[in-house]
Amino acid sequence: xxxxxxxxxxxxxxxxxxxxxxxxVNLFGADLIGIVLNGADLHGATxxxxxxxxxxxxxxxxxxxxxxxxxxxxxxxxxVNLxxADLHGAxxxxxxxxxxxxxxxxxxxxxLMDADLRGANLSGADLTGACLRGANLxxxxxxxxxxxxxxxxxxxxxxxADLRGAxxxxxNLRGANLxxTNLREADLRGANLSxxxxxxxxxxxxxxxxxxxxxxxxKNVKLERAILSEADLTGVNLQGAVMPDVxxxxxxxxxxxxxFARLNRADLSRTNLREANLSESDLIEAYLARTxxxxxxxxxxxxxxxxLSTTxxxxxxxQGATMPDGRIHDxx
Amino acid sequence: xxxxTPLRAKLLIFSLLYHPIKKTQHDWLLMKAKPLDDLLFExxxxxxxxxxxxxxxxxxxxxxxxxxxxxxxxxxxxxSMKRFYER
Numbered sequence: 001x002x003x004x005x006x007x008x009x010x011x012x013x014x015x016x017x018x019x020x021x022x023x024x025v026n027l028f029g030a031d032l033i034g035i036v037l038n039g040a041d042l043h044g045a046t047x048x049x050x051x052x053x054x055x056x057x058x059x060x061x062x063x064x065x066x067x068x069x070x071x072x073x074x075x076x077x078x079x080v081n082l083x084x085a086d087l088h089g090a091x092x093x094x095x096x097x098x099x100x101x102x103x104x105x106x107x108x109x110x111x112l113m114d115a116d117l118r119g120a121n122l123s124g125a126d127l128t129g130a131c132l133r134g135a136n137l138x139x140x141x142x143x144x145x146x147x148x149x150x151x152x153x154x155x156x157x158x159x160x161a162d163l164r165g166a167x168x169x170x171x172n173l174r175g176a177n178l179x180x181t182n183l184r185e186a187d188l189r190g191a192n193l194s195x196x197x198x199x200x201x202x203x204x205x206x207x208x209x210x211x212x213x214x215x216x217x218x219k220n221v222k223l224e225r226a227i228l229s230e231a232d233l234t235g236v237n238l239q240g241a242v243m244p245d246v247x248x249x250x251x252x253x254x255x256x257x258x259x260f261a262r263l264n265r266a267d268l269s270r271t272n273l274r275e276a277n278l279s280e281s282d283l284i285e286a287y288l289a290r291t292x293x294x295x296x297x298x299x300x301x302x303x304x305x306x307x308l309s310t311t312x313x314x315x316x317x318x319q320g321a322t323m324p325d326g327r328i329h330d331x332x
Numbered sequence: 333x334x335x336x337t338p339l340r341a342k343l344l345i346f347s348l349l350y351h352p353i354k355k356t357q358h359d360w361l362l363m364k365a366k367p368l369d370d371l372l373f374e375x376x377x378x379x380x381x382x383x384x385x386x387x388x389x390x391x392x393x394x395x396x397x398x399x400x401x402x403x404x405x406x407x408x409x410x411x412s413m414k415r416f417y418e419r
Contacts, residue, residue, distance in 0.1 A: 049339070049340070068339050069337045069338075071337055088339060089338035089339025089340070089341075089342055089368070090339065091337040108364065109338045109367060111334075111337070111338055128367065131338075155369065
């Protein structure tokens with residue numbers, strides 16, 4: 001079938017074109033709202049600025065297809081192959097992209113608000129400036145694990161998105177908006193989260209081992225049982241963070257703001273907390289073996305039953321702090 | 333910005349700030365190199381009032397191909413930027 005015939009039949013009211021071959025065709029700006037193209041072959045086709053809302057592309061071949069500026073709102077794209085496709089500035093709001101292959105796709109400035117991306121493979125995709133507010137990327141059983149390994153998510157807007165258990169190994173999320181994002185149990189080992197805003201994010205049991213969190217805003221985050229070993233948290237704002245049983249061994253947290261943070265039973269062995277603000281924090285039964293707290297502010301902190309025998313407290317302010325034996329530290 | 337696609341918005345703002353976008357490879361690459369966030373910020377810096385912003389957006393939209401689509405985009409951009417002028 002050629003383009004002329006397709007447009008003619010669509011205009012006549014036909015919408016079902018299951019399994020047809022349209023590879024390499026030019027459908028620039030075409031109005032094909034609600035068209036059914038499941039299992040169709042459209043690889044290398046041009047669909048720039050096309051109107052494709054509520055279109056059905058399930059299991060279609062869209063490899064290398066040019067879809068920049070296309071409107072794909074509420075489209076069915078589950079199981080579609082969009083690898084290497086150009087979706088620059090496309091609108092995919094509330095689209096169903098479950099288990100879609102988006103490897104190496106360009107999603108620059110794309111609108112993915114409320115899109116269902118469970119199990120989608122976004123490895124190596126460029127999502128710079130994309131908006132993913134309310135998108136769902138959560139791991140569900142084993143068959144639905146969103147893969148974002150090595151993806152570029154710089155300055156991406158993921159506010160409120162569901163990324164539970166997502167594979168985000170080594171992703172670049174520099175300057176991203178991750179406020180209120182659900183990242184429970186996500187794998188963020190070695191990720192770049194510098195200058196990202198993670199305020200009120202859910203990071204319970206997240207793995208951030210070796211991640212770069214320099215200048216990140218982590219105010220009021222939930223970090224229970226999270227792994228932050230060897231992470232770079234220099235100068236971060238963790239004020240009021242809930243992080244019992246967190247593992248921060250060998251992490252760099254110098255000059256960080258951890259005032260009012262709840263760090264009970266935390267592993268802070270060999271952590272660099274030089275000049276950090278830990279005032280009013282809870283450190284009950286925390287493990288501080290060889291922790292560097294030089295010049296840190298621990299005023300009114302609760303260190304009951306904390307392990308401090310090898311901690312470097314040179315020049316630290318312990319005024320009003322509750323010490324491991326339960327007594328209150330005095331000014332002398 | 334729900335009522336237009338991000339690329340349509342970029343095309344219109346780029347045409348307003350620099351030169352009318354043509355469907356050439358060169359112009360498409362120029363648009364790709366400019367993030368939408370940066371274009372919106374430049375637009376805000378260029379237009380002192382909401383009235384000026386709206387006038388320029390609609391004028392640019394009318395001068396481009398696909399005037400209807402671009403006029404719709406002009407409305408969507410003006411609507412989304414309204415709050416910045418009300419501060």
